Amino acid sequence: MSEFSEKYGPWALITGGSDGIGLAFANRLADEGINLVLVGRNVGKLDAASKEITAKGVECVTASVDIGADGACDKIVAAIGEREVGLFVANAGADPNGSRFLDKDISAWDNLVTMNVNSKMHLCHHLGRQMRDRGRGGMILVSSGACYSGMFGLAAYCASKGFVLNFAEALWAEFRHHNVDVLTMVLGQTDTPSYRKILAESGQSIPENWADPENVAETALRQLPHGPIWNWGQTNDVAGMAPNSPDERRAKIEYIEQMSAAPLVEG
Numbered sequence: 001m002s003e004f005s006e007k008y009g010p011w012a013l014i015t016g017g018s019d020g021i022g023l024a025f026a027n028r029l030a031d032e033g034i035n036l037v038l039v040g041r042n043v044g045k046l047d048a049a050s051k052e053i054t055a056k057g058v059e060c061v062t063a064s065v066d067i068g069a070d071g072a073c074d075k076i077v078a079a080i081g082e083r084e085v086g087l088f089v090a091n092a093g094a095d096p097n098g099s100r101f102l103d104k105d106i107s108a109w110d111n112l113v114t115m116n117v118n119s120k121m122h123l124c125h126h127l128g129r130q131m132r133d134r135g136r137g138g139m140i141l142v143s144s145g146a147c148y149s150g151m152f153g154l155a156a157y158c159a160s161k162g163f164v165l166n167f168a169e170a171l172w173a174e175f176r177h178h179n180v181d182v183l184t185m186v187l188g189q190t191d192t193p194s195y196r197k198i199l200a201e202s203g204q205s206i207p208e209n210w211a212d213p214e215n216v217a218e219t220a221l222r223q224l225p226h227g228p229i230w231n232w233g234q235t236n237d238v239a240g241m242a243p244n245s246p247d248e249r250r251a252k253i254e255y256i257e258q259m260s261a262a263p264l265v266e267g
């Protein structure tokens, strides 16, 4: 057993483990000999991911659960059963709406907040207690640069990622005393099926220099002991990511609105 799997094994839970960044994490962890519990909604995608993972000689359990729905945590906990989860990768969390706040029914934002806040918090509480009692483990909360300020067309998403940022920092402060590492991975544009779908639906072109999911997973696992934050593509001393001054924050919001020519979905 490697040092890595001794600390973070024998099982890892990945929400949104059936494609993109989550599947890249699953493959990387399988290479470390860690067994996987993968959560997603689409059973066909989960089955395909499971086939890919088990071909590497580890076990894989899948759970088709909508983590944007109430009761998701209980269903995931049931799927985990008695398996010892030493690493939690909270990955699923993109905003599929591409819409201004008032242009969608409130249920769309309830689902997003349930996925990015409530379900995440419940799973961190449940698994965190087990990790604390074992005296080892890790959590990676995948986030976005949207965590640092409000952005036009991304109200509930930015707010939920802001929760993830502050939550991860606080858990890092508490859990490190129990040998449990916490990292929030703050991402920019990354080549995933979900993001490709958003780009296609809104008529935007493929970005240059977007991140590769394999690189993201590899980097996150390397940075895990060095939390609480890793900003993708930034050196650690970049100033102004989250300015405190109201004038600076207003200017940043207006700047981002002008830069994002992204058409939004009406109604």
Ligand SMILES: NC(=O)c1ccc[n+]([C@@H]2O[C@H](COP(=O)([O-])OP(=O)(O)OC[C@H]3O[C@@H](n4cnc5c(N)ncnc54)[C@H](OP(=O)(O)O)[C@@H]3O)[C@@H](O)[C@H]2O)c1
Pocket (backbone or CB within 6 Å): 015, 016, 017, 018, 019, 020, 021, 022, 039, 040, 041, 042, 043, 045, 065, 066, 067, 068, 090, 091, 092, 093, 094, 095, 115, 142, 143, 144, 145, 187, 188, 189, 190, 191, 192, 193, 194, 195
């Ligand atoms: N891609 C980017 O450019 C980018 C940029 C910044 C931050 N991020 C962050 O990176 C993470 C992953 O993003 P992503 O682009 O790969 O898209 P994503 O939609 O968050 O992740 C895709 C994975 O999550 C599953 N999933 C999506 N919604 C779900 C739900 N309600 N319940 C259960 N599973 C769900 C998908 O399977 P099913 O569809 O079958 O459910 C798939 O396995 C997110 O937290 C996102 O905020 C991404």
